[in-house]
Amino acid sequence: MQSGYTHLFIPGPTNVPEVVRQAMNVPQQDMRAPDFAEFTLPLFEGLKRVFKTTNGEVMMFPGSGTGAWEAAITNTLNPGDKVLMSRYGQFSHLWVKMAEMLGLDVICVDVPWGAGVPWKEYGRILGADKDDEIKAVFVTHNETAAGVVSDVAAVRRVMDECFHDALLFVDGVSSVASVDFRMDEWGVDLAVTGSQKGLMMPAGLGILGVSQKAMAVSKTARMRRAYFDFEDMVNINRSGYFPYTPPTPLLHGLRASLDLLEREGLENVFARHARLAEGVRRGVKAMGLDLVAEHPSLMSDTVSAIRVPPEVDAREVLRIAYEELNASFGSGLARLAGKVFRIGHLGSFNEGMALTALGLAELALVKAGAKVPLGAGVAAASSYFAEGAQSGLRLA
Numbered sequence: 001m002q003s004g005y006t007h008l009f010i011p012g013p014t015n016v017p018e019v020v021r022q023a024m025n026v027p028q029q030d031m032r033a034p035d036f037a038e039f040t041l042p043l044f045e046g047l048k049r050v051f052k053t054t055n056g057e058v059m060m061f062p063g064s065g066t067g068a069w070e071a072a073i074t075n076t077l078n079p080g081d082k083v084l085m086s087r088y089g090q091f092s093h094l095w096v097k098m099a100e101m102l103g104l105d106v107i108c109v110d111v112p113w114g115a116g117v118p119w120k121e122y123g124r125i126l127g128a129d130k131d132d133e134i135k136a137v138f139v140t141h142n143e144t145a146a147g148v149v150s151d152v153a154a155v156r157r158v159m160d161e162c163f164h165d166a167l168l169f170v171d172g173v174s175s176v177a178s179v180d181f182r183m184d185e186w187g188v189d190l191a192v193t194g195s196q197k198g199l200m201m202p203a204g205l206g207i208l209g210v211s212q213k214a215m216a217v218s219k220t221a222r223m224r225r226a227y228f229d230f231e232d233m234v235n236i237n238r239s240g241y242f243p244y245t246p247p248t249p250l251l252h253g254l255r256a257s258l259d260l261l262e263r264e265g266l267e268n269v270f271a272r273h274a275r276l277a278e279g280v281r282r283g284v285k286a287m288g289l290d291l292v293a294e295h296p297s298l299m300s301d302t303v304s305a306i307r308v309p310p311e312v313d314a315r316e317v318l319r320i321a322y323e324e325l326n327a328s329f330g331s332g333l334a335r336l337a338g339k340v341f342r343i344g345h346l347g348s349f350n351e352g353m354a355l356t357a358l359g360l361a362e363l364a365l366v367k368a369g370a371k372v373p374l375g376a377g378v379a380a381a382s383s384y385f386a387e388g389a390q391s392g393l394r395l396a
């Protein structure tokens with residue numbers, strides 16, 4: 001048993017603010033009560049502001065991001081449909097795997113883990129698809145495994161340039177409510193997220209933004225679905241109720257979380273994430289380490305995936321951090337196991353947490369045998385927070 005705080009620096013579930021935690025500590029309540037809708041309807045409106053959609057529908061299914069992935073696919077596509085996907089990390093890989101398991105005909109573009117969505121290649125493939133055989137295009141906005149953010153607007157642009165009608169699916173699990181997400185402006189048809197990252201809550205809600213085009217397609221889409229059916233959900237949601245028992249404590253947590261986001265202001269939330277991420281990146285550079293992201297424009301503002309020196313096993317860094325320092329960092333997933341550890345800097349996060357994360361990372365690295373100058377990362381991040389952050393400087 002260790003004393004003091006347990007530090008959670010994983011990229012989800014993220015730290016739950018005390019007001020959100022307290023807000024969830026409520027008695028069970030009647031989800032068919034006449035005044036229940038007064039509580040729930042503003043939640044949908046709040047989520048629409050987070051997704052930046054005025055035209056789309058927002059739905060919450062009990063579940064996690066993975067459930068929302070499945071809901072997005074099964075409500076809008078038909079068995080055997082051709083879809084365009086790409087892999088640049090474990091989560092984009094898992095979405096491809098799910099699409100294949102559900103019987104879609106997946107064209108998958110593989111790019112190195114550390115690269116972003118291959119939108120130029122998407123443009124070429126879509127341009128050659130003269131008969132519109134491709135029914136959907138998939139993007140993982142923020143690849144949590146590689147710490148890479150992708151350009152969704154560029155994907156929309158190449159789709160529009162060749163007048164392609166495919167649906168645009170975007171995984172925003174580790175981006176929504178932390179970095180700018182513009183569902184309407186980018187023409188996103190299916191936007192997927194979960195409650196346990198930018199929304200600063202426990203896992204338990206799989207949240208979707210669904211365009212009117214996707215809603216229309218869902219009326220004739222023939223993939224098998226039952227629990228995750230959009231029509232039932234959206235029709236009953238309209239009056240503020242749910243087709244089955246909703247997790248009401250989570251809805252109270254969501255109310256508190258939306259209040260926090262609105263009080264800070266979404267644009268300020270994004271600026272805070274950008275500032276803290278930049279501080280962490282400066283720190284990592286000063287430690288002499290590299291990120292998995294191949295280019296500064298791809299570096300995520302919610303999670304940094306950090307390569308350890310070749311003589312060090314990242315699993316040892318994680319073990320030492322957990323067992324000796326009371327701190328959890330994100331592990332290297334799949335092919336990055338042993339080579340990478342991750343610092344999640346999203347949700348309820350501040351300068352003190354960023355500096356603590358860097359300080360503990362340095363300590364765990366040194367204890368694991370890495371030659372990292374102790375204090376260098378913390379000093380670089382501190383200097384940035386003291387001076388550079390005001391000017392919005394970003395590491396070139």
Ligand code: PLP
Binds near residue numbers: 012194
């Ligand atoms: N997509 C991304 C980008 C993720 O980071 C995750 C989880 O970390 C998922 C999907 C899966 O979400 P969940 O674990 O909520 O099912």
